[in-house]
Amino acid sequence: xxxxxxxxxxxxxxxxxxxxxxxxxxxxxxxxxxxxxxxxxxxxxxxxxxxxxxxxxxxxxxxxxxxxxxxxxxxxxxxxxxxxxxxxxxxxxxxxxxxxxxxxxxxxxxxxxxxxxxxxxxxxxxxxxxxxxxxxxxxxxxxxxxxxxxxxxxxxxxxxxxxxxxxxxxxxxxxxxxxxxxxxxxxxxxxxxxxxxxxxxxxxxxxxxxxxxxxxxxxxxxxxxxxxxxxxxxxxxxxxxxxxxxxxxxxxxxxxxxxxxxxxxxxxxxxxxxxxxxxxxxxxxxxxxxxxxxxxxxxxxxxxxxxxxxxxxxx
Amino acid sequence: xxxxxxxxxxxxxxxxxxxxxxxxxxxxxxxxxxxxxxxxxxxxxxxxxxxxxxxxxxxxxxxxxxxxxxxxxxxxxxxxxxxxxxxxxxxxxxxxxxxxxxxxxxxxxxxxxxxxxxxxxxxxxxxxxxxxxxxxxxxxxxxxxxxxxxxxxxxxxxxxxxxxxxxxxxxxxxxxxxxxxxxxxxxxxxxxxxxxxxxxxxxxxxxxxxxxxxxxxxxxxxxxxxxxxxxxxxxxxxxxxxxxxxxxxxxxxxxxxxxxxxxxxxxxxxxxxxxxxxxxxxxxxxxxxxxxxxxxxxxxxxxxxxxxxxxxxxx
Numbered sequence: 001x002x003x004x005x006x007x008x009x010x011x012x013x014x015x016x017x018x019x020x021x022x023x024x025x026x027x028x029x030x031x032x033x034x035x036x037x038x039x040x041x042x043x044x045x046x047x048x049x050x051x052x053x054x055x056x057x058x059x060x061x062x063x064x065x066x067x068x069x070x071x072x073x074x075x076x077x078x079x080x081x082x083x084x085x086x087x088x089x090x091x092x093x094x095x096x097x098x099x100x101x102x103x104x105x106x107x108x109x110x111x112x113x114x115x116x117x118x119x120x121x122x123x124x125x126x127x128x129x130x131x132x133x134x135x136x137x138x139x140x141x142x143x144x145x146x147x148x149x150x151x152x153x154x155x156x157x158x159x160x161x162x163x164x165x166x167x168x169x170x171x172x173x174x175x176x177x178x179x180x181x182x183x184x185x186x187x188x189x190x191x192x193x194x195x196x197x198x199x200x201x202x203x204x205x206x207x208x209x210x211x212x213x214x215x216x217x218x219x220x221x222x223x224x225x226x227x228x229x230x231x232x233x234x235x236x237x238x239x240x241x242x243x244x245x246x247x248x249x250x251x252x253x254x255x256x257x258x259x260x261x262x263x264x265x266x267x268x269x270x271x272x273x274x275x276x277x278x279x280x281x282x283x284x285x286x287x288x289x290x291x292x293x294x295x296x297x298x299x300x301x302x303x304x305x306x307x308x309x310x311x312x313x314x315x
Numbered sequence: 316x317x318x319x320x321x322x323x324x325x326x327x328x329x330x331x332x333x334x335x336x337x338x339x340x341x342x343x344x345x346x347x348x349x350x351x352x353x354x355x356x357x358x359x360x361x362x363x364x365x366x367x368x369x370x371x372x373x374x375x376x377x378x379x380x381x382x383x384x385x386x387x388x389x390x391x392x393x394x395x396x397x398x399x400x401x402x403x404x405x406x407x408x409x410x411x412x413x414x415x416x417x418x419x420x421x422x423x424x425x426x427x428x429x430x431x432x433x434x435x436x437x438x439x440x441x442x443x444x445x446x447x448x449x450x451x452x453x454x455x456x457x458x459x460x461x462x463x464x465x466x467x468x469x470x471x472x473x474x475x476x477x478x479x480x481x482x483x484x485x486x487x488x489x490x491x492x493x494x495x496x497x498x499x500x501x502x503x504x505x506x507x508x509x510x511x512x513x514x515x516x517x518x519x520x521x522x523x524x525x526x527x528x529x530x531x532x533x534x535x536x537x538x539x540x541x542x543x544x545x546x547x548x549x550x551x552x553x554x555x556x557x558x559x560x561x562x563x564x565x566x567x568x569x570x571x572x573x574x575x576x577x578x579x580x581x582x583x584x585x586x587x588x589x590x591x592x593x594x595x596x597x598x599x600x601x602x603x604x605x606x607x608x609x610x611x612x613x614x615x616x617x618x619x620x621x622x623x624x625x626x627x628x629x630x
Contacts, residue, residue, distance in 0.1 A: 152596035154491075
């Protein structure tokens with residue numbers, strides 16, 4: 001599977017394990033990279049020193065290319081970018097703010113730069129600004145989300161930029177990956193699927209909950225205070241939905257207090273009721289804990305099967 | 316392109332022009348059917364007598380198979396089903412309520428029955444109840460919508476039912492259709508794309524607005540009063556969003572009053588500010604007014620191109 005993404009990053013499989021705050025660390029990223037795909041260390045929530053340690057640790061675990069994600073709402077983003085430039089990683093994904101001030105700087109350090117964009121206009125802007133590729137992420141993704149879905153983004157962004165487009169959001173298996181490639185994507189990014197990797201530090205109780213979850217079990221909260229995020233339904237999201245839908249019953253401050261820190265509480269500490277288990281809308285295929293290598297090999301086989309079946313249709 | 320859908324309905328191209336209240340009438344449906352795909356007359360908003368006339372008119376315009384959609388929230392749904400049984404159509408799609416009481420009755424009249432379902436559980440129920448196929452429609456669709464997106468539905472529903480699955484929502488071109496077929500769908504349903512067909516009775520001002528619209532130009536309103544619908548941003552949706560987000564500022568009654576009748580006002584009368592122009596989220600490919608035949612031929616070419624490119628990737 002040679003695509004513009006495998007060429008750009010020097011990888012075998014056009015699949016990126018996406019950044020997930022707290023949980024996509026050196027161990028997961030290295031396991032994914034060693035299996036022929038590539039992974040992204042999430043800098044969100046890390047100090048500059050912690051990120052530096054994670055990058056160095058990943059380099060002891062793999063000699064394959066991997067990336068770092070810069071969360072552009074983070075107050076320490078300048079220091080984070082400095083660390084990335086000093087340590088060198090193969091690529092940097094950026095989301096949650098304006099990536100433009102960082103593109104040339106990161107490229108000068110040797111990294112490829114891949115902003116995450118929510119619509120055609122910003123995709124075209126990234127092309128003008130010299131990004132190496134872009135990621136479009138649909139609102140069926142986990143964590144912080146926008147409004148446009150994956151199919152609508154693929155339909156509209158891919159033909160309107162001269163940049164390689166990686167697709168994310170609701171894609172968790174090889175059929176989804178095959179669909180994205182068929183639409184002209186150069187690869188896909190998956191988060192949720194890797195949350196149940198053996199090498200992923202998600203708390204066992206949160207992994208269990210993800211494995212049990214169905215298509216209707218994710219919910220969007222935080223939209224009244226710009227912390228729009230998708231996560232598993234639990235006591236916290238039910239409370240948030242009450243407060244947000246019955247508007248005027250809670251201040252933005254009260255809602256924020258419930259949300260801040262909830263990701264770490266849920267996914268690392270295993271508080272599956274009052275923490276947030278961020279995840280995408282495609283949950284049925286999340287059925288067991290497996291090694292990153294097994295997950296990736298299964299996906300590759302599924303891609304080939306799906307495309308072969310489609311090929312037979314048009315003969 | 317032989318699939319379980321082309322076999323089931325006796326059509327050449329596995330593409331359904333979806334039901335759109337007020338606008339998918341005999342003329343549009345016959346044009347689509349004559350081009351080798353198939354169309355659906357929307358019974359929503361029609362009296363039993365009007366539906367009967369539309370079915371008869373369509374039969375004078377085409378000898379190809381076509382369908383009718385029953386809107387299960389309609390107060391006259393019993394009479395509508397009676398007319399369908401009396402007149403005979405090749406297939407019936409049903410949405411917005413419980414299709415179970417109508418499945419056997421419609422099948423006894425000779426129609427294939429294809430319920431529209433929003434999740435895996437209801438898809439499996441339709442299999443048990445003997446439906447001939449199902450349609451899953453993502454929340455990027457126009458008009459009344461649910462919460463799950465097209466990619467998430469394709470990922471989760473298709474492998475969990477032994478029924479042919481047709482996919483709708485955000486699919487407006489051959490790349491999207493190819494993606495659905497690659498995921499194992501037996502065909503797709505498109506609405507928005509046919510709103511700009513020459514044979515579609517959408518008001519010219521509404522067609523113009525659709526052609527000018529971008530990826531970020533649709534919006535979801537009515538969710539506080541169960542009239543959740545996607546339409547083009549305009550004065551009405553801005554007003555609704557204010558009333559709905561600033562909860563407590565308007566009663567459900569006030570919001571409903573703004574919504575009821577707005578579809579006809581926008582799409583037929585051409586009031587593009589205070590009517591509702593229902594449409595999906597994929598709007599960039601809606602670039603010109605063309606015949607249904609040209610639209611369909613273009614889509615078929617694009618499907619083949621997209622699948623051929625994907626095939627080359629895995630060789």
